[in-house]
Amino acid sequence: MNTLLDKLWNAHEILTNEDGRSLLWVDRHLVHEGSHHAFAKLAARGARVAEPGLTIGVVDHYAPTRGSAATPAIARMIQTLEDNAAAYGLTCFGLKDPRQGIVHVIGPEQGLTLPGLLINCGDSHTSTHGAFGALAFGIGATEVAHVLATQTIWQTKPKSLRINVTGQLGPGVGAKDLALAWIAKLGTGGAQGHAVEYSGDAVRALSMEGRMTLCNLSIEGGARFGMIAPDETTFDYISGRPYAPSGPAFDKAVDYWQTLSSDHHAEFDRDVTLDAAEIAPIVTWGTSPEDALPVTASVPSPSDASKDDAERITATLDYMGLTPGKALTDVEIDQVFIGSCTNARIEDLRAAAAVLAGRRSKVPGLVSPGSQQIKSQAEAEGLDRIFTDAGLDWVGAGCSMCVAMNGDSVAPGKRCASTTNRNFRGRQGRGARTHLMSPAMVAAAAVTGHLTDVRPMLEGRSAA
Amino acid sequence: MSGWKTHLGKAICLDIENVDTDQLIPARFMSTPRAEGYGSFLLHDMRSDSSGVPFSDFPINKHPNASILIGRRNFGSGSSREAAVYALVDFGIRAIVAPSFGDIFASNSVNNGLLPALVSEEDATRLFALIDDDEVDLSIDIEKRKITVGDQSIPFILSEAWAQKLINGWDDIDLTEHHRPAIAAYRARRAQTLPWVFPAEETAG
Known part of the structure; x- marks a missing residue:
């Protein structure tokens, strides 16, 4: 066995x-x-x-x-x-x-x-x-x-x-x-x-x-x-x-x-078992990927936590510029990034485009396909036009703003809705505030300018 | 790399959970050749403000001669960047004592003579209470898996494989060279039974 x-x-x-x-x-x-x-x-x-x-x-x-x-x-x-x-x-x-x-x-x-x-x-x-x-x-x-x-x-x-x-x-x-x-x-x-x-x-x-x-x-x-x-x-x-x-x-x-x-x-x-039906769209609020909550929740409060956790939550919220108890959907963003080894494949780009089609992004942002082949395929499908019509930049393939090694970075204090894998302090640039989420959720945040539950925005559209 | 069995040095505390490898060394420093030394990059963005002025009360600024770091859970989580270990080693750190480590970080540490000493949450908390903001003489014995501070003795966990590597300062490439015949036999067997595992001739590009 x-x-x-x-x-x-x-x-x-x-x-x-x-x-x-x-x-x-x-x-x-x-x-x-x-x-x-x-x-x-x-x-x-x-x-x-x-x-x-x-x-x-x-x-x-x-x-x-x-x-x-x-x-x-x-x-x-x-x-x-x-x-x-x-x-x-x-x-x-x-x-x-x-x-x-x-x-x-x-x-x-x-x-x-x-x-x-x-x-x-x-x-x-x-x-x-x-x-x-x-x-x-x-x-x-x-x-x-x-x-x-x-x-x-x-x-x-x-x-x-x-x-x-x-x-x-x-x-x-x-x-x-x-x-x-x-x-x-x-x-x-x-x-x-x-x-x-x-x-x-x-x-x-x-x-x-x-x-x-x-x-x-x-x-x-x-x-x-x-x-x-x-x-x-x-x-x-x-x-x-x-x-x-x-x-x-x-x-x-x-x-x-x-x-x-x-x-x-x-x-x-x-052995761990999860029920898929109980999982809602998720966003991170902190500086570790475990700091993740359904988008329908609120920013955690240190007063609800044990002493050790309270100190960490306080320090995290200070870095992230968030106040306890605020609805996550009220958190305004400065920019978006769609890319990385986590979420820059053709299906990811289609999912983001399905939300953005016919809509404008309220914030600037970068869309970096995972490879040159994906870039060509997306262009053949017209996805690049959806992104640029929404006001986002359609750029070349690489790790880009996920790890901020190539010059693409988030400025200090700026808040980025990102399809990447790490919300660590300074990961996307010194002082950058990262919220991790799916490509569809990043697209939704782009359209409204704040963290957003994508589900109502998909009504009447195929979710790719 | 030379091995070591015991170390006596100054221990300090870093009372932060999830010290990830992006904190240990921000990515922008990683194009530097190792010969230039990585010690000044250690915890760079935590120990200094945005204009590069160090925070005088940050533990490694306050105690620049420390060689043992006591950390919290999940120390070294995150990326595989061995540069995080280079920054610690070049700063002068010989051992990290913590209740849990990132898997890749721990393995990178051992490959560079840095001991990841795994202790219980309770013992980590004891060390934090004992050392606090100070620096304290502490000794480590790898063979006995024992940390001694004052009259207190604290056990740590380390696999025999990693203990031997640290003690002997072994380079795995030397070790593996002895197994060349076994590797060649394996390769031949694999090529015969599963030929497709060796990539086909390129057809693209």
């Missing part, structure tokens, strides 16, 4: 050490500009990249979204990646490559991400790829150097946590709301030390885009790994992608992929 985690782990285990760690084989290693420390370590050893064919580079964290790199330091980061890729013989999707985009968007898009693979990247949102039934996890620079040099990684097997979501999500409620709901319930460290497997009817009903959003946010609940057993939805998504197997090889692969699910009576170290 094995869990999906057991099956994936066992399939990649080369050996175990006496200290309890496993040496695992890495099927795909994705690198980006931030991998410069690891390349420097490799160079210092005089080592080669063990498997250039399994190592793919992409420019994303520092990618300019308008024109050229904002500063010489940013240009140097991009150049360093391209130089390292050339020196070690790696394929690299540079700024001019039509396959360029955010690493966790382009992996699946290119068919590099497949069920049953072990995927590493020096980025915590690597859990995204688990949506395909892959063992995918973020690693630090020392580990990146190890994977470059050996195509393997040492890991202690995590515990297993199943999050079972029964029933159906309501209209206007999506994967982002589901993710923030479980993180609010378990806490931002709630799944530390665990690999999360998402299951249940509400998860099965999600598209691959939705599944990727859900797995992407696993790390915000503390889990390095998130995963969903592959099914027909998965196989349909993969079929025909450039790096995916095709013809008889695809059929053979599907035979194997169909074995990748937890056995019926497999036991998990922890």
